[in-house]
Amino acid sequence: MQTRYMPADDRRAVTVEAVVALAAQQNPGDITTAAIAAHMGVTQGALFRHFPTKEAILEAVMDWVADRLLARIDKASHGAPTPLDALEAMFMAHVGFFVEHPGVPRMLFGELQRAEMTAPKRVAHKMLRRYRERLVTVIEDGKSSGQLEQGNDTAALGTLFIGMIQGLVMQSLLAGDVQLIRREAPGVFALFRRAVAVRP
Amino acid sequence: MQTRYMPADDRRAVTVEAVVALAAQQNPGDITTAAIAAHMGVTQGALFRHFPTKEAILEAVMDWVADRLLARIDKASHGAPTPLDALEAMFMAHVGFFVEHPGVPRMLFGELQRAEMTAPKRVAHKMLRRYRERLVTVIEDGKSSGQLEQGNDTAALGTLFIGMIQGLVMQSLLAGDVQLIRREAPGVFALFRRAVAVRP
DNA sequence: CCTTAGATAGTAATCAATCACTATTTTTTA
DNA sequence: TAAAAAATAGTGATTGATTACTATCTAAGG
Numbered sequence: 262m263q264t265r266y267m268p269a270d271d272r273r274a275v276t277v278e279a280v281v282a283l284a285a286q287q288n289p290g291d292i293t294t295a296a297i298a299a300h301m302g303v304t305q306g307a308l309f310r311h312f313p314t315k316e317a318i319l320e321a322v323m324d325w326v327a328d329r330l331l332a333r334i335d336k337a338s339h340g341a342p343t344p345l346d347a348l349e350a351m352f353m354a355h356v357g358f359f360v361e362h363p364g365v366p367r368m369l370f371g372e373l374q375r376a377e378m379t380a381p382k383r384v385a386h387k388m389l390r391r392y393r394e395r396l397v398t399v400i401e402d403g404k405s406s407g408q409l410e411q412g413n414d415t416a417a418l419g420t421l422f423i424g425m426i427q428g429l430v431m432q433s434l435l436a437g438d439v440q441l442i443r444r445e446a447p448g449v450f451a452l453f454r455r456a457v458a459v460r461p
Numbered sequence: 462m463q464t465r466y467m468p469a470d471d472r473r474a475v476t477v478e479a480v481v482a483l484a485a486q487q488n489p490g491d492i493t494t495a496a497i498a499a500h501m502g503v504t505q506g507a508l509f510r511h512f513p514t515k516e517a518i519l520e521a522v523m524d525w526v527a528d529r530l531l532a533r534i535d536k537a538s539h540g541a542p543t544p545l546d547a548l549e550a551m552f553m554a555h556v557g558f559f560v561e562h563p564g565v566p567r568m569l570f571g572e573l574q575r576a577e578m579t580a581p582k583r584v585a586h587k588m589l590r591r592y593r594e595r596l597v598t599v600i601e602d603g604k605s606s607g608q609l610e611q612g613n614d615t616a617a618l619g620t621l622f623i624g625m626i627q628g629l630v631m632q633s634l635l636a637g638d639v640q641l642i643r644r645e646a647p648g649v650f651a652l653f654r655r656a657v658a659v660r661p
Numbered sequence: 662c663c664t665t666a667g668a669t670a671g672t673a674a675t676c677a678a679t680c681a682c683t684a685t686t687t688t689t690t691a
Numbered sequence: 692t693a694a695a696a697a698a699t700a701g702t703g704a705t706t707g708a709t710t711a712c713t714a715t716c717t718a719a720g721g
Contacts, residue, residue, distance in 0.1 A: 287576045290490045376487045417648035424628020428620045448617035456656035
């Protein structure tokens with residue numbers, strides 16, 4: 262019956278996961294430290310043994326997201342035979358990430374919308390920049406290999422790619438149906454493919 | 462030198478405009494009734510002469526947005542000679558609306574992200590549904606007139622259209638440069654055009 | 662032991678909402 | 692038509708609830 266103490270590092274990880282889980286159910290801005298603690302089964306004050314401020318918690322969450330999401334799309338793109346396949350794999354990997362963690366985009370958009378440059382926003386911003394870098398690399402690869410239309414604006418393609426996901430995510434969240442994105446994603450990506458691929 | 466009282470309807474309009482203006486500068490979730498009142502040059506308590514709750518204020522803002530934005534894209538599409546021109550006109554009208562009111566998408570996304578179905582979210586949701594209805598009409602027109610590829614999924618096209626705007630808006634907000642959307646919009650729409658138009 | 666995770670019980674600040682009261686218009690009525 | 696009455700707009704102070712954060716005490720475990 263011993264309630265064993267959890268090491269600090271584990272507690273930090275559990276805290277991050279609690280926030281991600283809560284964000285799937287409610288507006289990230291409304292997540293209180295009390296709610297996080299309750300979800301972890303500890304008292305509210307205990308959180309501040311491991312994080313100096315609430316903002317530091319959110320920053321840790323953004324770090325967690327950046328690591329996992331980027332690793333996921335990297336893995337997806339590296340396994341693909343062609344640039345266009347890589348884009349599709351990245352797209353589907355991102356969709357899969359959302360299905361597993363529907364609270365994440367809510368947190369991301371929430372942080373990115375902030376006007377002041379807070380620490381969590383900085384991390385989110387940096388992740389988005391790295392995401393775009395990956396996209397640009399794959400797109401340029403596709404252009405030089407002749408698979409993608411060379412006349413298209415690479416930056417615009419990146420914006421469209423990310424917007425495509427945003428649109429699908431928003432629709433899923435509004436419908437309250439996370440799986441909706443799985444059903445709609447192929448149709449939307451088919452349009453993207455038409456826009457970017459060289460004409461047969 | 463008499464400071465005259467403002468009629469209730471005018472005061473309501475001024476309140477809505479204050480919120481829209483404030484949202485251009487800060488996170489909508491952080492807008493307090495005190496800040497709204499200060500921006501209007503009245504005391505905080507005065508707001509509650511015209512609105513029963515803060516939520517009612519936000520609902521009025523969403524009504525304002527729905528009216529103006531839908532009127533704007535309707536006007537744009539009606540003046541266009543072909544369905545594809547109509548889509549482009551709607552797109553540019555939406556972009557123009559964002560440039561004039563950069564706080565609006567922030568509020569919209571903020572409300573739509575909420576988990577509970579609040580009154581403001583309901584209004585925003587309804588607006589989005591009506592927006593999609595307009596898109597679907599134009600797209601179906603284009604398909605039957607042979608201007609748009611018939612094999613494409615209409616719903617997916619709507620999602621892509623809205624996502625395209627979301628992506629551009631997010632980039633503009635992140636860059637802190639409202640005019641960026643004006644520069645990037647044509648390139649992104651050109652991709653959309655490639656995706657939807659019948660091949661020459 | 663003695664370091665550390667956690668509990669308990671706070672505090673100070675913030676914020677939406679209320680209320681009693683005043684100032685200004687508008688409407689009624691003599 | 693002018694005075695009286697009613698309705699409305701606004702002030703300023705307050706309240707109760709919420710929330711991030713903290714000080715102090717307890718107990719687990721190496």
